[in-house]
Amino acid sequence: MTRFRAVSLSMIGWGAAILIITALTSLDAAGQLTRDERDHADSHEAGHDDHQDHDEPVSGQAGYGEKAEGGVVELSPESIQAADIHVTALKSELLPEFISAPGEIQLNQYRSAEVTPLIDAVVVKRHARLGDKVKAGQPLITLASIEVAAAQGELRIVANEWQRMRRLGRGVVSAKRFVQARVAYEQGRLKLSAYGLDNKQINAVVTGRIKVALGRFQLNAPVSGTVLRDDFHVGQHIKAGYSLFLIADEHRFWVQANLTPLQADHIEVGVPAQVSIGGYWNEGMVIQKHHILNEQTRTIPVRIAVTPDGKHHHAGEFVQVAIAAQMDNAKPTLAVPESALVQDEEGNWTVFVELKPGHFKQTRIHRGTTRGKKIAISGLAEGTPVVTEGAFYLGAELAKRGFEILSR
Secondary structure, three states, X not given: OOOOOOOOOOOOOHHHHHHHHHHHHHHOOOOOOOHHHHXXXXXXXXXXXXXXXXXXXXXXXXXXXXXXXXXXXXXXXXXXXXXXXXXXEOOEEOOOEEEEEEEEEEOOHHHEEEEOOOOOEEEEEEOOOOOOEEOOXXXXXXXXXXXXXXXXXXXXXXXXXXXXXXXXXXXXXXXXHHHHHHHHHHHHHHHHHHOOOOHHHHHHHHHOOOOOOOOEEEEEOOOOEEEEEEOOOOOOEEOOOOOOEEEEOOOOOEEEEEEOHHHHOOOOOOOEEEEEEOOEEEEEEEEEEOOOOOOOOOOEEEEEEEOOOOOOOOOOOEEEEEEEEOOOOOOOEEEEEHHHOEEOOOOOEEEEEEEEOOEEEEEEOEEEEEEOOEEEEEOOOOOOEEEEEOHHHHHHHHHHHHHHHHHO
8 A cells, every 4th residue: 555644734724735635635525536446446456456556546535636746746737837837947036135224104205285275265164174185176275265256257258359349350450459458368368377376266156157256266175095194173364374174195105214324325225125114014115315424313314215005104104125236245145035944843843846847846945045035045956946935735635645644
């Protein structure tokens, strides 16, 4: 009888292993003989072949026509595709060192804006509140101003004159009057635009949709984002330049890390970075490096743009940053992604080496340091084909085989 060594399930835990094994077994249940049926079939064939090995696995027993013997998993092409297994030849590469430093979340100044009136005004109505999600161009507040009322009246007058000159045409009026009417009209529009009115509001004055010049106008959101500040109340007299709203895109934020001058010398704009927020690592990239030391901390600020993760983060949060740096003494080394590593029954780190198409052998290696998304390894030759995606599936197949042996 062929003997099989049970594979330890310490790498994934008994609970998770049983779930995986149950799922894998259910996939290939169709077309397989049950244990009782197989034993019955074996006993029926015993008269024909007394030396038949009843423990030999039935075709497809390991799932999709798979076999797992002696640390080797055999998969059909269909199984490889279904498990999304990828094989990559090992190659030496220069892994970056990572410099750790404290950091702080900041608003992305390229995706945030303050809303301020350009003239003195009184708050008439609020259209957005703290925490609201707004889109660019959405009305935020209605204000009233004596200066705007006067400008609206002036524009209505010069707009009528300009329309009359256009109807008469250049052949009836002098060129000077024609140009003066046009310039007065354009200046009237520009004046209201300078006060903060958009084209829609200005056109309403020109076309007469606003019958009376009340001096009311709206300020719209210049960018899309979240209202982070709205420091005013209805009826308040607002001075020109007063910050009514702060709007920012909280999904696209910056992190400022403070490095020593020596650390900053090894950092270049464009290198990858990782930011730990609430125990979760987020990907980012260095986009700016200051050239002047902070007078208080004597450090050099480095700005990191963080890849959106769909979560809300707030300016002022303290984080931990790891920035890739190229050191002068760095040497090429073999490396694999973490998805390529699994542990064997003794807790040793292993990878699955492709012996030939469809045949993968679990092979022990020495795990080195982690550098970003790669882990340095040793114990294999450069060019060895190893499984970089799908190793967990292969490990589960070995665990499944061991569980089946134990259950007999």
